[in-house]
Amino acid sequence: MRVILLGAPGAGKGTQAGKIGERLSVPHIATGDLFRAAVSQGTELGKLAKSYMDQGELVPDQVTVRMLLERLSQPDCRKGYILDGFPRTLEQAQALDTALAERGDKVDRTIYLEVSEAELVRRLSGRWICPVCQTPYHEVTNPPRTPRRCDKEGAALYQRDDDKPETVKTRLAVYFQQTVPLIQHYARQGLLRRVNGEKEIQQVEREMVTSLR
Numbered sequence: 001m002r003v004i005l006l007g008a009p010g011a012g013k014g015t016q017a018g019k020i021g022e023r024l025s026v027p028h029i030a031t032g033d034l035f036r037a038a039v040s041q042g043t044e045l046g047k048l049a050k051s052y053m054d055q056g057e058l059v060p061d062q063v064t065v066r067m068l069l070e071r072l073s074q075p076d077c078r079k080g081y082i083l084d085g086f087p088r089t090l091e092q093a094q095a096l097d098t099a100l101a102e103r104g105d106k107v108d109r110t111i112y113l114e115v116s117e118a119e120l121v122r123r124l125s126g127r128w129i130c131p132v133c134q135t136p137y138h139e140v141t142n143p144p145r146t147p148r149r150c151d152k153e154g155a156a157l158y159q160r161d162d163d164k165p166e167t168v169k170t171r172l173a174v175y176f177q178q179t180v181p182l183i184q185h186y187a188r189q190g191l192l193r194r195v196n197g198e199k200e201i202q203q204v205e206r207e208m209v210t211s212l213r
């Protein structure tokens with residue numbers, strides 16, 4: 001099954017995509033995680049991506065699409081995948097549609113996680129992430145068992161540079177301008193399901209599972 005998870009910064013895409021990917025036994029592919037890995041490896045792609053991510057802007061479509069399609073060509077994607085943070089522009093959505101159509105494939109379902117702006121800001125300001133497995137935690141709503149340590153890896157959690165209030169503002173503005181039009185794009189194709197992302201994590205997961213049936 002090929003699933004797209006749409007939602008604003010902080011909507012819970014990473015939190016839910018990890019869980020749903022495990023349930024469906026398909027990889028969770030997050031373009032943000034791929035870029036952050038490239039940044040920490042200090043590659044040319046990482047240097048380029050960092051210059052956009054630090055500003056809260058999108059990495060150019062051409063670079064992003066190339067990286068994503070290369071990831072989708074790996075053997076573990078044959079049975080499907082859950083995409084988190086891609087596509088984010090109409091150009092990216094069209095590039096994905098075209099690449100899939102060339103192989104006689106298509107997106108099976110798009111889930112749009114709806115969360116109010118005030119809640120998004122609350123979530124991003126209290127988020128802590130595992131540098132090893134990328135699991136997001138929240139100091140109030142989703143704390144780890146040991147303070148600031150990942151439950152699975154035991155690694156010290158960190159806060160993302162782009163979760164600073166000024167950068168969050170830009171990320172939200174970019175989302176409303178460039179990514180929101182995708183809701184219509186997938187609704188027109190009859191692929192869109194809306195899920196209230198504001199409920200507690202387990203409830204959101206249950207509703208996502210239902211909407212994937």
Ligand code: AP5
Binds near residue numbers: 009013136138
């Ligand atoms: P990316 O990493 O994709 O960031 P994002 O879209 O801004 O989304 P986030 O990861 O911030 O939020 P999330 O929805 O995953 O929320 P999470 O589950 O962590 O992209 C970063 C940057 O990379 C972009 O700005 C851009 O520069 C670049 N980039 C990436 N993809 C690109 C693309 N396709 N094209 C161009 N550029 C691209 O949850 C947030 C917090 O809330 C956590 O603390 C969590 O514990 C908590 N939480 C989650 N669910 C709940 C709940 N139900 N109740 C209470 N708390 C909850």
Ligand code: MG
Binds near residue numbers: 015
């Ligand atoms: Mg994320």
